[in-house]
Amino acid sequence: MAVSLPGWAQPAGAFENVIIHTADGEVIDGGTIVWRNGIIRSVGAEEEVAIPFDAYVRDGGDSLHVYPGFIDGMAFWGSPDDNGPGGTPDEPGNPGYERAGIQPQRYPSEHLKSNDQALEKAAEMGFTAAVLGLEGRMLPGQVDLFFVKGNQTPDNLLERGLGVLAQFSEARGSVYPSTTMALMAQFRQLFYDAKAQHQQQEYFASVSSNYPAPTNEKVLEALYPVMELEQPFFFVADSKENIERMLWLQEEFGFDVILVSGKEAYKTAEELRRRDIPVLAGIDLPEKPDWMSADGEENNENDEEGGEEKDRNTKQQEVTEEMQHFRERQQKAYEERINNIKSLRESGVRVGYGSNGLKISDIRKNLLVLKEEAGMMEPQLLNMLTQSTADILGYGQRLGDVKEGRLANFTVFDNPFTEEKAKGLFSVSNGEVTELESKTSN
């Protein structure tokens, strides 16, 4: 449980004797960071930074690490479960917007649950800001940007309606749209209907009489900003084919879009780069095939395990030609998937981070896979989690780094954040310090 200490942030705050990591990979040993009124005032080596007389100063003892606050570009922490109206309507083909999962008018800030433990765990993991969405189907709602502050997060809205969440998710149960092709058609029809309603509202406003009142359907109104390029879609798509379907829709309607999750985005990297579509990449990586993990450990296991297990392992060693061929292809597929983010970056696609429902307890494990197996260096991972995500969200000058003038969002760890034993000690979000009392090491 996090303990909030609101009083401490008032005058000025400082950490000294800390190891400061910036988003571009610079490391300042014995550094000092000072903030006031939610803004970082000064960052640098001890001799370069003057600590104000009224500052509450914490000493990092030369061993604590300060990282820019991580930003989750698309999380569902605090979202109520998607268990809205179910059952089968009288006419499955005309279920109404809500039953069909079309709710772009909903704002997370009006629905979030403050008691979701994920909000506290997120702070412990180093997140100080996040775009939060609501769980749902095709168009579950808007996405809002929050400062992450444990159970106070829902009260710490930074921006409402950063975008509209969209996904290829059929309506629950026996209801239209129940297939991918109907989702495509439904997206189109929503655009057509929104355009017509908007047009009628404009006509109505422009004349004083003799004109029928337009409908003011909130669902359709919520799509106007997307149509007018004032808001992007945060579009969740994973398979190459679904990403291509999203690209078809974008080509047809010309909306701005940020791809969320994008497990197979590397297969469409060229096109994403060409259209300058950024990716809030998920790190929900595939499990390593058993045989890949078992390699090299097998001999030891044989010595220790019982007879039955030995038989099983012996059998596993009898790799047929067909099985070998399968393994080679599987290894390639596995490696492609875990190299998704790296491939995208190398292709010139802007990549930030979006958990898209990944359990917080899996984050560090999967970051380690990216580091150790996909060869991503710690500064690259840090950049993806911070500055790069901030840039994609349009907050590149406010969030994403520990620099003078940025919002005071950072986390103090006892070890480098990619190490398994790393533990968040203090979370600073919008200048407010929360002492983290994590019960677990991660």
Add this chain to the structure above:
Amino acid sequence: MKKIVLLFFALLLSLGGYAQEKGSVLITGGTVMTITDGNKENTDLLIEDGIITEIGRDLSAPGGVEIIDASGKYVMPGIIDAHSHIAAVDVNEWTHPVTAEVTMEESIDPNDINMYWALAGGVTSIHLMHGSANVIGGQNETLKLRYGGDMDALRFDGAPRTIKFALGENPTRVHGQRFNVQPRTRMGVEQVVRDHFDAALDYRRNRREYLEAREAYKEGAREEAPVPVAKNARMEVLVDILEGEIRVHCHSYRADEIMMLMRVFDDYDIEDYTFQHANEAFKIAPELRKNSAYTSVFSDWWAYKFEVYYSTAFNASILNASGVINSINSDSGELIRHLNHEAAKTVHYGDTSKQDALRMITINPAMQLGIDEKVGSIEEGKHGDVAIWSGHPLSIYSLAEATFVDGKKYFDRDEDADDMRLEVNPADDFEHADRRWYEEHGRRGGTCLRGAEIRFNEQEMQFRYQTN
């Protein structure tokens, strides 16, 4: 200049991922079954850059072009399946009796290994159809089996648009008998079609009037602001049917319902249509001929549900003898692998000529899909979609040895590796991944009611296990 333009165009296509590769090959010494011009023994066939450029003797291969000796073998146009549900993500958007707005073009699964197995049966093109749960289902998509290509690469460029209709038990059971939604009866099916066509005509008029009024208002030629009529995805497609831009392929069984739909189409001036399955079509062959209607049937498959008890293995032969352009289709991931056998049954049962039997799986389905100018026979200028058969394709002992699409080889029995899947799931174990699709679904998979099985509970007939 023309070359530069072409090069630029090719570059554009490659950037967009339209990898529709073309190949060149010289196939020598085989019996070339042209379909439209008889069989030619000891004949060579030259395909250059995807197009058949020469048919004759002693042809020489241009530099770099592979030569394949087909002596003692048969070279046949690629088989075309006018009714397929392989390579589909979803088949039925069954939630509404009319879903003309959805399209199989957006429901392609480019990784389905069934395409490779179909290639092994000499098939080069399929008509990927929406299912039969709805009176007016979704639009279909004609594909070339360019196995390994992405969704765009699989498209048959220039193939006319088509749409699925369905009559009889499927739409009445899915909608009227489960929900209080028309149609509950065959009468209702007819009314659903008529009501939607009438609505489409109204829509066309209203929408056009609105668009004209909007322009006039914008230009100051009209004083009153118009009331918008939203573009409607469903109605737009129905309008296209009425304007003859989309061919209808209608799931049907009984003679009376086929006659009904022909009357409806006559009322709305719809001319280009094919009756799929059409097990009782033989009863009304003269009427079909008179309306220039096409049929696409099973060879000898019926009695799998009540409405299809009355049929005969002579159906195809009677239709053919009556001058109806008929094809034999699979509607199945299994039958598609031996459509040559299915066609041969018309020779066996109905004494249809071998040439006509072969037409039923080549040029006839091509005509029904509107692609007969491009494929369906071996003629100079047509696409290089051919298969080399070990013997006469209508023989039970013959096998397709190699299959080419656009002159590029996509199947070669000599190079047929154990695992030809395109996708390997990193998380699957070998045993699980090894269970092939057909072991789970067999003949029952990939059919008209896929996705709508839920509509048929146990109190009703065991539809789940039937193919339609």
